[in-house]
Amino acid sequence: MKLKQSFLIALTLIIIALTSWELYWRSQGKYPNLNDDKALWAMHRANVETASKDDVIIFGSSRAYFDIQIDEWEKATGKKPIQLASPGSSPLPSFHDLVNNTSFNGTVILGVTPGLFFSTTYPGADPWSRIQTKVDHFYNRTYADRSNFWLSIPLQTNLVLMSADEELWSDDIDLKSLLRRVKIGDRTGNPQMPPFYSFGDVRLDRNMSMTKRTVQDTAFANSIIKVWSYLGKSAPPPDKKSTMAFFLEDLKKFKERNGKLILLRCPSSGGNRMGENMVFPRVDFWDDLVEQSDVPSYHFEDYDQLKDLTCPEESHLSKEDAEYFTRELAKIIIEDGIIINSKTK
Amino acid sequence: MLFNSLSFVVFLVIVLALYYSKLFNWTNKKRMLLLASYLFYAMWNPPLILLLWISTVVDWSAGKRLAIEENQRKRKLWLLLSMSINLGFLAFFKYGDFLLENFVSIANSIGLNFEAKPMGILLPMGISFYTFQTMSYTIDMYHKKTERARTFLDFALYVTFFPQLVAGPIVRAKELITQFYEPKTATTNQFLWGLFLLTLGLFQKVVMADSLLADTSDTVFDSGQLIHGIDAWVGTLAFSGQIFFDFAGYSTCAIGIALMLGIILPDNFRYPYASLGFSDLWKRWHITLSSWLRDYLYIPLGGNRHGITRMYVALMVTMLLGGLWHGAAWTFVVWGGLHGTYLILERLQRKHLPFEITKWNGIFLAFITFSCVNITWTFFRAPDFPKAWNMIKSMFYMQTDGVKILETFDIIKVCTVVGILFLCHWLMRNTSVKEVAQKTSPVFLGIVWAIMIFILCIAQGSGEQFIYFQF
Known part of the structure; x- marks a missing residue:
């Protein structure tokens, strides 16, 4: 066998093929981006183990993730928060993990997206299992998992072709995602979710910001809105009783060890907000939660500087607005004396 | 550490660099x-x-x-x-x-x-x-x-x-052990062939098993519903392909990596889905386990030395324990029991209804064997007996009101991949990858190698564990 010859031919072809593949996707507007996966979440969850009383941890769903910009928060408070919010997830499992498996007694900002916070406590349901998978990964990750993650960072941040996100975005370009786009007929007759494209860029410090395309391209933003509409219509009715009871029990334990919790309702707009107001009337859900929790709480509607912010895809703020929202929110919380600016204390 | 991970790539490069450096003598290389x-x-x-x-x-x-x-x-x-x-x-x-x-x-x-x-x-x-x-x-x-x-x-x-x-x-x-007594280095051809086998093994695992078949198999076997017969068959076929590509992929990687170090490991798979009967299957599937069970269980239990009844008992006990070796669940025991039954029936057929295998009836016999193997995989993959039984009922249309859970493309994808797999096994059953590669032009082999690496790179995979790691 002339394997040397075969090897050199393979090497040459593979360099040409991969370069062409990379250039093609870049020409289609794609750029290298970090995957927002469980390995990244677990890396930040590990920081909780050494966090002090002065630290702030953010839990919640994608709104707390997109709308609190880490750099702005750090500028305003002097301390970088630990961002543990997770898209499409209930914050209850991760807060439960914090309360029951750590001794952290600093400050927690807990984002309340009504459709997810009040969704369920059933472990198999999507809002629960999505974040529980991340929590489990933190405990179960092996040294090999950790080194795989670290080795993948330079590849993910420099190559477009490294795009196999565990979120399974419709515009991922790995083999499985490309095959998922092929549709022939409708054999199952199941309702089909509209294409769901990635609309955020995450950094290694888990700062998430909305992509420029989502802000500038209305058709693209509308494609995301269609997904919210689909998810809203297909969601089961809220389970306020169980979710509240679960949360309040953990909150009680957290308060007993002098932990500080802040409830936060981030902005939503358009049809999405109308839908939320219908299914989760403020007085029945948010106000009741605040009353029973008896903790500082911030609803964007209550502040003149926040209430008119508009979300390009009806659920999350653009990067610029998120920076503004973070600055203003930090200012309000500091003014209320809930947290202090560690640079000026 | 998984072969299909970035850590392993770095690990292997360092090990190979140290192994082929002049820093160590043979004893230190072994250390x-x-x-x-x-x-x-x-x-x-x-x-x-x-x-x-x-x-x-x-x-x-x-x-x-x-x-x-x-x-x-x-x-x-x-x-x-x-x-x-x-x-x-x-x-x-x-x-x-x-x-x-x-x-x-x-x-x-x-x-x-x-x-x-x-x-x-x-x-x-x-x-x-x-x-x-x-x-x-x-x-x-x-x-x-x-x-x-x-x-x-x-x-x-x-x-x-x-x-x-x-x-x-x-x-x-x-x-x-005897290979460790004398210094070993791979020749350039051995090293490159080892690298080719590593590529082939990873391609089988990451592309064929994880990217093309695993999702369909998981959808069917994890479904809590009573499913349609076509979905049950396609899910079982998908698992059939997945487990072959997963395990044969691992073995191919292992053989390739060892060869890059100049160490030769035995074959573990020889195109098992083209087996002509079940004795033939166990000479082709997980060969090193079957020969272990034969030498250390079947023969000590009496083998064929103490009459027919004792032989059938030894055969059945070996297969039942072989099933249990795969996992701590009764479903694995049933899987082993089915294989034991097939082996006994085959021996009875050979004794009472012998017939000659020709090239004309061979592929038909291989297909029958493959179909029977698929039935056993249902018990191997199903999480419990109710699910396995539901699958069997759906597969044989005793369950006509099953739900359709697979899309048309998934069915086409699985049938195409598993169909090609079966035909490849049939065509390759009396040869080997090496023999085929030797007859292939270096340019064509290089192109095939490049295609496999390219698809591997775009498949990426999320580092799914090999199925047999849990056994």
């Missing part, structure tokens, strides 16, 4: 390989290296004594010590919860109100493989079929050699 093998295992769970060490020390000591001890009673005791430690590890770590669960069921069925919480024991990766491998050494030493390993280093490396540590091939001492 380096041993340390690398421990690191390879520790990257998963460091404390469980202790089990490997205990197994190594016990079997080395037993082997040492068996080499010089002439007293038959003492020889037996040394063998028993080795087997008790290895089988004890297996019993505790792999079957602990299973045994407890069955004990509780039996106790309750006879009216003793007994409750016990599952122990939640972590299954050490590859324990079924390395315990069987080390036991083969002491059993062979007992029967004076192999020589004692020359040094502890050679023996420790035999137990721990990283390419085949966690999922085989299960190598006999005389096949591997």
Whole structure:
């Protein structure tokens, strides 16, 4: 066998093929981006183990993730928060993990997206299992998992072709995602979710910001809105009783060890907000939660500087607005004396 | 550490660089390989290296004594010590919860109100493989079929050699230890062929098993619904392809990596889905396990030396235990039992209804064998008996009101991949990848190699574990 010859031919072809593949996707507007996966979440969850009383941890769903910009928060408070919010997830499992498996007694900002916070406590349901998978990964990750993650960072941040996100975005370009786009007929007759494209860029410090395309391209933003509409219509009715009871029990334990919790309702707009107001009337859900929790709480509607912010895809703020929202929110919380600016204390 | 991970790529490059550097003599190269093998295992769970060490020390000591001890009673005791430690590890770590669960069921069925919480024991990766491998050494030493390993280093490396540590091939001492006695380096052709096999193995695992088949198989077997017959068949076919590509992929990687170091490992798969009957299947599927079970279980149980009834009993016991080796659940025992039944029926057919296999009826026979194998996979993959039974009912249309859960494209994809797999096995059944590669032009081979690497790169995979790691 002339394997040397075969090897050199393979090497040459593979360099040409991969370069062409990379250039093609870049020409289609794609750029290298970090995957927002469980390995990244677990890396930040590990920081909780050494966090002090002065630290702030953010839990919640994608709104707390997109709308609190880490750099702005750090500028305003002097301390970088630990961002543990997770898209499409209930914050209850991760807060439960914090309360029951750590001794952290600093400050927690807990984002309340009504459709997810009040969704369920059933472990198999999507809002629960999505974040529980991340929590489990933190405990179960092996040294090999950790080194795989670290080795993948330079590849993910420099190559477009490294795009196999565990979120399974419709515009991922790995083999499985490309095959998922092929549709022939409708054999199952199941309702089909509209294409769901990635609309955020995450950094290694888990700062998430909305992509420029989502802000500038209305058709693209509308494609995301269609997904919210689909998810809203297909969601089961809220389970306020169980979710509240679960949360309040953990909150009680957290308060007993002098932990500080802040409830936060981030902005939503358009049809999405109308839908939320219908299914989760403020007085029945948010106000009741605040009353029973008896903790500082911030609803964007209550502040003149926040209430008119508009979300390009009806659920999350653009990067610029998120920076503004973070600055203003930090200012309000500091003014209320809930947290202090560690640079000026 | 998984072969299909970035950590392994870095690990392998460093090991190869050290192995082929002029820094070490042969003994130090072996020490380096041993340390690398421990690191390879520790990257998963460091404390469980202790089990490997205990197994190594016990079997080395037993082997040492068996080499010089002439007293038959003492020889037996040394063998028993080795087997008790290895089988004890297996019993505790792999079957602990299973045994407890069955004990509780039996106790309750006879009216003793007994409750016990599952122990939640972590299954050490590859324990079924390395315990069987080390036991083969002491059993062979007992029967004076192999020589004692020359040094502890050679023996420790035999137990721990990283390419085949966690999922085989299960190598006999005389096949591997002797290769460690003299310095080994791969020729350029061997090294490149090893690299080609590594590529092929990864392609089988990452592209064929994980990217093309796993989702369909998971959708069907994880569904709580009573599904349509077509969906049940397609899900079973998908698993059939997935488990072949997953396990054969691992073995191909292991053989390739060892070859890059100049070490030769035995074949573990020879196109099993083109088997003509079940005796043929077990000479082609997981060959090193089947030959282990034949030599250390079937033959000691009497084999075919004590009449037909005893032979059938030995065959059935071997297959039932072979099933249990795969997993601590009764579904695996049923899987083994079905294979045992097939083997017995085949022997009865050969005795009472013999016929000649020609090239015309061969493919039909291979297809029948493949179809029967698919039925057994249902029990192997299903999480429990109700699911397995529902699948069987759906597959044979006793369940006509099943739900359609697969889209048309998934069905086409699975049927195409598994159809090509079956035909490839049929066409390759009397040859090997190497023979085919030798007849292929270097340019075409280079193109095929490049295509595999390219698809591997775009498939990426999310580092799914090999199915056989859990066994």
